[in-house]
Amino acid sequence: MTIKYVIFDMDGVLVDSEPLWAESQIETLAQYGAVITEPDCEKYTRGLRVDELAVVWIKKFHLNIEPTLLRDEIVELVCRKIAEKAVPMDGIYPLLDFLKTKKIPTALATSSNRKVIKTVFDKLKLWDYFPIQCSAAEEELAKPHPAVYLSAIKALGATPADCLIIEDSVTGLIAAKAANVRTFIVNPKFADERFAIADERLPNLHEVLNILRQEL
Structure with a gap:
């Protein structure tokens, strides 16, 4: 894919x-x-x-x-x-900049509401990276239901097979896989068996970037 x-x-x-x-x-x-x-x-x-x-x-x-x-x-x-x-997760800006150079559109799909999104984006200056921001607070059902991810896919004009989701929690992973999307878990406890359904389990975003450099 x-x-x-x-x-x-x-x-x-x-x-x-x-x-x-x-x-x-x-x-x-x-x-x-x-x-x-x-x-x-x-x-x-x-x-x-x-x-x-x-x-x-x-x-x-x-x-x-x-x-x-x-x-x-x-x-x-x-x-x-x-x-x-608040501080950015280690490796996030190199990853986002790489995707931008490859012209890979990105979207946000979070359980947090608009107030929290705005606070994070203002603090970390993320607005230019994410023209599409979807909040599960605006969905009838939250993660682990895939609704917010399906909304993000629709907003991108994409299909599940075209997408990659990057998650860190079990709840989010279940939602992402329920949307039928390839999913990377990024978590220091990546080896935890609760993450076994992830397509990749990685300790940090630098490892995500390493994989994407090989694929894109």
């Missing part, structure tokens, strides 16, 4: 924001007497839409709070943290 388009997840792929999401959940929930850890966030909420992760914690700790309020508090805090200290 020839790669004609590349679709990127955002958190954990473009930006090193997963620790910031964990911090925001930990700090927000602490205000309601709920104690969680970063591994808890990895286990229960990584890759989920923020409205869904809010519901996860409310159910787990029987919190007397509206899901929309908890969602908004977490988003507000994570956006502040991203604006203050």
Whole structure:
């Protein structure tokens, strides 16, 4: 299969924001007497839409709070943290520049909402790389349903066979494969068997670039 388009997840792929999401959940929930850890966030909420992760914690700790309020508090805090200290994932700009030189169109397909997308793109100056930005917050069903990826494919005017998806989470991987798209997992824990359905499992974006240099 020839790669004609590349679709990127955002958190954990473009930006090193997963620790910031964990911090925001930990700090927000602490205000309601709920104690969680970063591994808890990895286990229960990584890759989920923020409205869904809010519901996860409310159910787990029987919190007397509206899901929309908890969602908004977490988003507000994570956006502040991203604006203050977010950094790009190692190797993302060389990869994006390579795709641009090869005239390979790119799109974003993220579980994050528009406010988080804007915060990340402003901080990392990503607007010129991604004319197409799709958010699962605007889909009826979130990842692991493939809806946001199918929307990105449609917006690109592509077919699944033309595309490559770059993901970092199990939830995102399931969504990408459900869209019938070749998928690379990029995660320091790439050898984890939960990622076994990925077409490639890689530790960082430099390895993605190495593969694409051979294929494009």
